[in-house]
Amino acid sequence: MLARTYSVALAGLEGYLVESQVHIVSGLPALTVVGLPDASVKEARERVRSGLINSGFEFPKKRITVNLAPADIKKEGSAFDLAIGLGILAAAGSLDKERLAKYISFAELSLDGTCRALNGALLAAESAKKHGFEGMIVSTGNAREAAIIKGIDIIAIDSLAEAAAFLNSKIDISPTLDCRDGDEGQRPVYEVDFIDVKGQSHAKRALEIAAAGGHNCLMVGSPGAGKSMLAKRLPTILPDLSRNEAIEVTKIHSVAGLTMDRASLVLTRPFRSPHHTISYSGLAGGGANPRPGEITLSHNGVLFLDELPEFARNVIELLRQPLESGEITITRAASSAKFPCRFMLVAAMNPCPCGFIKDPIRPCICSGSDIHRYQRKISGPLLDRFDIKIEVPRLKTQELFLKDGVEGSGQIKDRVCAARLRQHERFKTLGADLLNSTIAARDLRKYLFIKPDASKFLEQLTEKYSLSGRAFDRILRVSRTIADLGSSPYIQTSHLAEAVQYRNEFLLQLTY
Amino acid sequence: MEKSLQYALGLRVASGHNNRLFFQLVKTFGSIEEAWKAKTVPLEKACKVIEGFNAKKFIDARNNLDLEELSAGLEKSGIGILVVGTPQYPELLATIPDSPPVLFVRGKYLDKINNLCVGVVGARRATGYGRDVAEGIASELGKQNITVVSGLARGIDTASHKGALSTPGGTIAVLGCGLDVCYPPENRKLAHQIADEGVLISEYMPKTPPLAYNFPARNRIISGLCEAIVVVEANERSGALITAEFALEHGREVFAVPGSVRNALSKGPHKLLREGASLVETAQDILLELGILAEPVKEHVDLKSSLDKDEQAIFNLIEHEPIHIEDIIGGSGYSPAHVSGILTMLELKGYLQKDEGNFFLRA
Numbered sequence: 001m002l003a004r005t006y007s008v009a010l011a012g013l014e015g016y017l018v019e020s021q022v023h024i025v026s027g028l029p030a031l032t033v034v035g036l037p038d039a040s041v042k043e044a045r046e047r048v049r050s051g052l053i054n055s056g057f058e059f060p061k062k063r064i065t066v067n068l069a070p071a072d073i074k075k076e077g078s079a080f081d082l083a084i085g086l087g088i089l090a091a092a093g094s095l096d097k098e099r100l101a102k103y104i105s106f107a108e109l110s111l112d113g114t115c116r117a118l119n120g121a122l123l124a125a126e127s128a129k130k131h132g133f134e135g136m137i138v139s140t141g142n143a144r145e146a147a148i149i150k151g152i153d154i155i156a157i158d159s160l161a162e163a164a165a166f167l168n169s170k171i172d173i174s175p176t177l178d179c180r181d182g183d184e185g186q187r188p189v190y191e192v193d194f195i196d197v198k199g200q201s202h203a204k205r206a207l208e209i210a211a212a213g214g215h216n217c218l219m220v221g222s223p224g225a226g227k228s229m230l231a232k233r234l235p236t237i238l239p240d241l242s243r244n245e246a247i248e249v250t251k252i253h254s255v256a257g258l259t260m261d262r263a264s265l266v267l268t269r270p271f272r273s274p275h276h277t278i279s280y281s282g283l284a285g286g287g288a289n290p291r292p293g294e295i296t297l298s299h300n301g302v303l304f305l306d307e308l309p310e311f312a313r314n315v316i317e318l319l320r321q322p323l324e325s326g327e328i329t330i331t332r333a334a335s336s337a338k339f340p341c342r343f344m345l346v347a348a349m350n351p352c353p354c355g356f357i358k359d360p361i362r363p364c365i366c367s368g369s370d371i372h373r374y375q376r377k378i379s380g381p382l383l384d385r386f387d388i389k390i391e392v393p394r395l396k397t398q399e400l401f402l403k404d405g406v407e408g409s410g411q412i413k414d415r416v417c418a419a420r421l422r423q424h425e426r427f428k429t430l431g432a433d434l435l436n437s438t439i440a441a442r443d444l445r446k447y448l449f450i451k452p453d454a455s456k457f458l459e460q461l462t463e464k465y466s467l468s469g470r471a472f473d474r475i476l477r478v479s480r481t482i483a484d485l486g487s488s489p490y491i492q493t494s495h496l497a498e499a500v501q502y503r504n505e506f507l508l509q510l511t512y
Numbered sequence: 513m514e515k516s517l518q519y520a521l522g523l524r525v526a527s528g529h530n531n532r533l534f535f536q537l538v539k540t541f542g543s544i545e546e547a548w549k550a551k552t553v554p555l556e557k558a559c560k561v562i563e564g565f566n567a568k569k570f571i572d573a574r575n576n577l578d579l580e581e582l583s584a585g586l587e588k589s590g591i592g593i594l595v596v597g598t599p600q601y602p603e604l605l606a607t608i609p610d611s612p613p614v615l616f617v618r619g620k621y622l623d624k625i626n627n628l629c630v631g632v633v634g635a636r637r638a639t640g641y642g643r644d645v646a647e648g649i650a651s652e653l654g655k656q657n658i659t660v661v662s663g664l665a666r667g668i669d670t671a672s673h674k675g676a677l678s679t680p681g682g683t684i685a686v687l688g689c690g691l692d693v694c695y696p697p698e699n700r701k702l703a704h705q706i707a708d709e710g711v712l713i714s715e716y717m718p719k720t721p722p723l724a725y726n727f728p729a730r731n732r733i734i735s736g737l738c739e740a741i742v743v744v745e746a747n748e749r750s751g752a753l754i755t756a757e758f759a760l761e762h763g764r765e766v767f768a769v770p771g772s773v774r775n776a777l778s779k780g781p782h783k784l785l786r787e788g789a790s791l792v793e794t795a796q797d798i799l800l801e802l803g804i805l806a807e808p809v810k811e812h813v814d815l816k817s818s819l820d821k822d823e824q825a826i827f828n829l830i831e832h833e834p835i836h837i838e839d840i841i842g843g844s845g846y847s848p849a850h851v852s853g854i855l856t857m858l859e860l861k862g863y864l865q866k867d868e869g870n871f872f873l874r875a
């Protein structure tokens with residue numbers, strides 16, 4: 001007897017349909033799985049056998065063959081357990097085959113017959129909907145996540161027995177609903193706020209501009225100045241994720257296994273801060289079956305590299321391509337996957353190895369060549385990537401006792417959102433979600449809107465500072481964002497003048 | 513290369529770069545040429561007279577040396593040599609007790625060596641103030657056709673060389689390594705500029721690395737070449753103070769530029785001042801002391817455009833000590849955006865300059 005069940009496997013950030021064909025014939029009792037299963041899929045045999053028996057079903061003492069189609073793609077993981085279990089029941093005649101064919105089965109089986117949640121439920125649900133299935137049977141742990149996808153019934157079960165009972169219409173399980181349905185205005189909740197930061201008004205202004213235009217930002221300062229503290233609060237002033245963006249982020253987090261305890265959609269902007277010992281594939285993504293790296297985990301959010309010079313050179317340099325294109329392709333021998341990675345890059349570093357060269361209080365203990373070697377670790381092309389570079393000083397002792405900062409994230413965020421709206425309006429004919437920092441140079445010129453006196457001022461600046469082509473470009477972008485924050489359709493002299501203060505081209509050449 | 517120079521070169525190498533030995537051999541045999549060509553027996557006899565002389569080592573070294581090849585190689589690299597006792601050798605330098613017998617030189621304007629020279633030296637980890645002052649003094653001295661001498665090190669030395677480039681006086685760099693070794697690496701371009709406009713000098717054979725103990729020795733040459741030494745910023749124990757010591761030994765004038773009492777690098781110059789060095793505020797002080805009639809230096813009056821109210825308010829907060837932008841924002845009460853814009857305008861108008869990072873001070 002032959003039966004078919006359906007499941008979804010993940011490759012990168014896409015799900016593809018896997019049809020489990022179960023065939024039972026007379027013969028020596030055996031259970032064989034074919035279709036390029038890897039070790040954990042082969043182990044499903046044991047889980048399914050015990051799971052079935054402990055659920056109170058009889059395990060057919062016959063020759064059972066399970067084929068996971070398409071047969072030429074390598075199958076991995078424990079996602080097929082439930083499908084195989086249900087398939088065997090169906091092939092043995094204990095399950096309604098027609099009803100079974102309408103559902104995707106997506107859960108791992110335990111030996112006692114209970115079902116466990118998996119990574120990637122959101123992608124599986126999306127895939128299920130795409131292929132026209134009526135519903136998806138998942139473990140309760142995955143139900144709320146899967147329910148984010150509308151237009152498909154999410155059936156939450158705890159055990160194989162329950163799934164079988166449902167499919168045989170013995171029990172009724174109503175589809176899980178997205179709990180956010182009634183409350184679309186739900187806003188993200190952050191634990192930190194800019195009001196926590198005392199002083200540092202220059203740095204806060206710089207971050208406001210960075211947030212508004214999506215500009216990458218480099219902070220240089222002595223240890224304890226507050227660079228990490230400031231960086232962590234950047235997501236609080238970024239606009240809320242749109243629904244599509246939120247789904248993208250949730251999918252990525254789902255595949256990475258970060259959504260397990262979460263109710264549903266990720267609403268907060270991702271903030272990833274990998275340690276500087278991270279490897280190339282940790283940052284870029286990789287593994288035999290490509291998994292998202294830190295750059296993808298920070299998609300639509302912020303990637304914060306603290307202690308930038310301590311990162312391995314090859315690891316830092318890999319950032320250049322993703323920063324340009326917003327996506328990364330991981331190629332392996334058997335497969336390749338494309339991951340999105342559009343993030344805001346924020347980095348922090350000390351000005352010298354001990355960190356205190358510009359500190360007014362503590363003396364620096366580094367030798368000239370120590371400093372030179374340390375600063376050389378950041379290549380010119382990498383420095384070029386940062387539109388905004390600032391120096392963050394340590395607060396003087398008396399400032400530590402000042403009251404908290406004056407403005408909270410809420411107020412700053414309002415201004416940022418207003419500025420973003422202007423960019424959206426301005427660039428809407430060119431494509432989605434373009435910002436002053438990401439728009440192509442050629443297009444930027446067209447949309448500059450700069451008055452003649454400001455233009456003249458720009459010439460003066462170019463001469464005074466011997467601006468290179470890239471430096472010129474950066475000042476224009478930052479000025480355009482400053483103008484947007486000031487609700488000005490035109491770039492004025494004052495905007496250019498302010499933009500100059502975020503240049504600090506020689507921030508890192510402290511010894512010459 | 514002339515034969516006489518070649519002999520000096522050979523003698524230098526064969527005597528193991530031991531200056532004392534070089535001179536003693538010349539004294540014993542009468543001249544450089546005769547010392548170089550001395551036969552085995554007289555050399556062995558000389559061992560009794562010259563302490564620590566190993567004739568065999570000398571002879572072996574001499575035999576292993578292909579003078580023609582060596583000198584051709586030097587010429588190809590654009591390196592010449594100066595030998596003590598010849599007219600090309602700097603006069604002042606010849607008067608010091610242990611003047612280097614052989615100097616390696618490279619540069620288009622060797623005659624600068626016999627110009628009036630003043631050394632401007634100081635700390636490697638100099639502050640913006642120190643570098644600025646050094647560059648200014650060097651520039652003013654250079655305009656009066658005084659050659660500025662320094663050591664091509666990071667910090668004050670670099671600023672001094674830069675200030676003197678493109679002036680009539682020009683600049684000389686004395687290195688603590690071979691002329692073909694670029695140290696520090698960031699000064700490669702500067703070294704080329706100096707070769708084009710002045711001279712690079714070294715006591716050391718090409719390929720000699722910048723070993724730490726070379727530098728005090730090199731400092732005596734800086735002092736030896738100059739009529740006066742100016743110390744701009746220095747730690748209490750530093751190379752610059754060693755150079756000043758030599759200057760005193762050599763009977764040269766010592767000048768020191770004072771600094772902020774909060775700056776550790778002022779300790780060196782202040783120590784010298786306590787010990788009697790002359791205080792320098794501008795190059796004029798040096799010129800007067802050396803008795804040079806300076807060309808009247810026109811006061812560089814910048815007809816600066818006037819400042820508006822806001823700019824004036826910000827400008828009043830800025831001193832000659834660097835102040836951080838955060839303090840300016842706090843002190844003025846203006847928004848960070850406004851302050852940033854005004855600071856740029858003030859910089860363009862020439863009222864202030866920016867130190868690395870977000871520090872500002874009067875121009």
